[in-house]
Amino acid sequence: MTLTPAFASAFAAGTGLVAPQNARQGMLDMVADASGPTLVVLGVLGLFSVASLWVILAKVRHYRNVRRHGDSFLDQMEQAASLDGAREALTALPESPYTRLFRSGLAFVDELRPGALKNARQGTVETPGLSLTQLEALRMVLEKVEAEEADELSHGLTWLAVIGSVSPLLGLMGTVIGIMNTFLGIQQAGSANIQAVAPGVAEALITTVAGLTVAIPSVIAYNHFASRLNLVLGELQGFASEFIGTLAKERLV
Secondary structure, eight states, X not given: OOOOHHHHHHHHHHHTOOOHHHHHHHHHHHHHTSOHHHHHHHHHHHHHHHHHHHHHHHHHHHXXXXXXXXXXXXXXXXXXXXXXXXXXXXXXXXXXXXXXHHHHHHHHHHHHSTTHHHHHHHTOOOSOOOOHHHHHHHHHHHHHHHHHHHHHHTTTHHHHHHHHXXXXXXHHHHHHHHHHHHHHHHHHHTSOOHHHHHHHHHHHHHHHHHHHHXXXXXXXXXXXXXXXXXXXXXXXXXXXXXXXXXXXXXXXX
């Protein structure tokens, strides 16, 4: 049996055998013909997508540098024989949350007991160690630095959380707008034919897909960076405890 061109075209359209270029062109036409509110929703989602991508790339670079600097810092601390030797090793290390925490602790100890670290390295500590009040003050100084580093590391993650939670709602808003346009099209056409229904349904589906497309990467990135943040903060807290333990080991507390 020979298929007529009209029947062949209808068969291809019904089975989905349509050229990808035509499908993409049809989607672009649907976006171009969308109503004003739908275009506003899509525009906001586009801005959210750009902002989310920018934050993700910035945080990937940030956490990569923190991880690299942290590994270098921990290697140097393992090789140092004393706190005074570790302080000398700081000069060769780049700035990082680890070095800032360690430097703040050393500066506080030096203020309370000038020269004690150097004397401890030489084995000539004669002055009494830190009192309980001074030790508690040292803990507060270290916790303050940890909180400051947590704020720095979490900078930008709030935007990922906002984008991840708001984007689906914007997509839902676009869905409602599309359904409303569908009923308006039915009312104007006087019947529920495909020409009256298709534009509104297309708008609803496009905004839904756009909202999910923006939200899913943002939520995944937020959870990933939150876990990395907890890992770094755990290492900082562990190092702060080890720092105080080393002070006790060198008879400085």
